[in-house]
Amino acid sequence: MNSPTLAVHTEDALARFMRIRRQTLALTNGLAPEDLQVQSMPDASPSKWHLAHTTWFFEQFVLGNDPSYRSPNPAWYYLFNSYYESVGPMHARPQRGLLSRPTVDEIRDYRARIDEAVGELISHGIDDELASRIELGLHHEQQHQELLLTDLKHAFWCNPLRPAYRDVVMGASASPSTPMRFVAGREGAVDIGYQGKHFAYDNETPRHRTWLSPHTIANRPVTNSEYLAFVRDGGYREAGLWLSDGWATVQREGWQRPLYWQDDLSSEFTLMGIRELEPNALVCHLSYFEADAFARWAGARLPTEAEWEDAAAGLNATGNFLESHRFHPVAASHGDGLQQMYGDVWEWTASPYVSYPGFKTLPGALGEYNGKFMNGQWVLRGGSCATPNDHIRVSYRNFFPPHARWQFAGIRLGHDR
Structure with missing residues (x-):
């Protein structure tokens, strides 16, 4: 005892x-x-x-x-x-x-x-x-x-009335967003996974060594205006951009735009009701299929979760979380280095949700918490505008099936180098 x-x-x-x-x-x-x-x-x-x-x-x-x-x-x-x-x-x-x-x-x-x-x-x-x-x-x-x-x-x-959950002023940004640029990531052997004495889920362990090939990662996530260009360029009509299951889903579900965007492509449904689409705000409510197709259209790819975690290590886990009461992603930030790695939108990675080497589930019923879902899902990182701020950490692994769109999920691009 x-x-x-x-x-x-x-x-x-x-x-x-x-x-x-x-x-x-x-x-x-x-x-x-x-x-x-x-x-x-x-x-x-x-x-x-x-x-x-x-x-x-x-x-x-x-x-x-x-x-x-x-x-x-x-x-x-x-x-x-x-x-x-x-x-x-x-x-x-x-x-x-x-x-x-x-x-x-x-x-x-x-x-x-x-x-x-x-x-x-x-x-x-x-x-x-x-x-x-x-x-x-x-x-x-x-x-x-x-x-x-x-x-x-x-x-x-x-609901056809499109009711609002909260009446919050979202505050549009009139200034242009930070130009997207790509930051070189580390190469070679790196350690990822939880390390420390505080709480972490079992799926974040054990800490282990993995290999990073030469790559870059975008300084910020993708904005509404950038994703709108993909929509207007016929991205949802070009089969060659999509994974096979993704294209089948697009055809079956009739996808033509992100989940909550309106037909006019100039407004979207938010927890504050229908609001004007803010061009510089981070695009959200995308499936893995959509994130992957956009990356291919942009001549890029999604980062792996190891690339994401190594890039985010050492950054403060601060950002637009649930406690800000905005309940929506904000405009792309200005500044040097990697921006908005935490909060605003969960970022899809190119990594399937599988166990780390040496992973062991918790004993008893609590062992069902994470391990049995390590099949057919993809990892997201970083938290969102609906995530409590003391719930997230650099090693946190969220996961959803590739067709899921109702979460605050967005895109950060990466490149091979």
């Missing part, structure tokens, strides 16, 4: 737990129960399901660690399990929007009761294993904060 966490850290741990839990609830302020009920597609979840599932996580993996614990709502274990097969059966993901009961008020009460129980547990001192589970639960919660926003955005976009 590990020794209890030192009392000097207890208040900090409790404060962090409550801050992150309250931040999730704050994202739903001003929304009606009807808003929280909607599920617009199988890949998305209702906002109230996010509120409940993140609470289920703490009940299942923290409070449930005590064999004597008895859930006040045992039937909810089935409703709010996501994909943990070793825990038990679960409600079908595409049908989460059918769960009119429990109500939003009941779920908020559920959160309050579980928060009280976990808070009491922390205040009495916890061992290292339980502290690790709580920290994992908090980072899991922060992932769902971003998903809550992106899922809600898709739901509001599906």
Whole structure:
């Protein structure tokens, strides 16, 4: 048995737990129960399901660690399990929007009761294993904060009224964007993967050595105006630019532009409603297929995740994150060196989501968190305007299937040299 966490850290741990839990609830302020009920597609979840599932996580993996614990709502274990097969059966993901009961008020009460129980547990001192589970639960919660926003955005976009989530002045930039230029990356053997004593997901480990061939990486991500040139040049009509599965998806889905761009190509749907398309803002809501096709059209390629991580190492992980309350990418920055590596948009890489050499999953049910998804997906790096700022780090590996468009995903180009 590990020794209890030192009392000097207890208040900090409790404060962090409550801050992150309250931040999730704050994202739903001003929304009606009807808003929280909607599920617009199988890949998305209702906002109230996010509120409940993140609470289920703490009940299942923290409070449930005590064999004597008895859930006040045992039937909810089935409703709010996501994909943990070793825990038990679960409600079908595409049908989460059918769960009119429990109500939003009941779920908020559920959160309050579980928060009280976990808070009491922390205040009495916890061992290292339980502290690790709580920290994992908090980072899991922060992932769902971003998903809550992106899922809600898709739901509001599906509504012909195109309602706004927040009324925020986005502040267009009249100045030209920084010219895109390419910065030489390091060559040879480099080490990537998490190194340190703080939290990291298992998929970021182990730190290992890999080889970088001569290459360059763009100083900033691609802007709306640059992607618009691709659209107007017939990029969505030129089969030779696309991977085979990508071209099949374009034909099947009728893609002609980024997900939330309007037909006029001069406006887009945002969490603030329909707004004028800002030419210098970073383009977002692109699939891997679109990012790859644009790179090929531009005579470039996407960076590998090793190239991205090595380039970002040593940079401060600051940028336009969830806490800025802009909820949208901003214009391309000015300055020397690499810009906007963190925040604004997740950046697709050319790397498939596979395990690092020597990777080992966590023991038990928590081993299902990442490892079993290492198939048919691609890695994104850097975080977005909907990512909490203390959730990201240089080794963080996000992943989505290549057709996914509803996340704040964009493009940074690279070149062989």
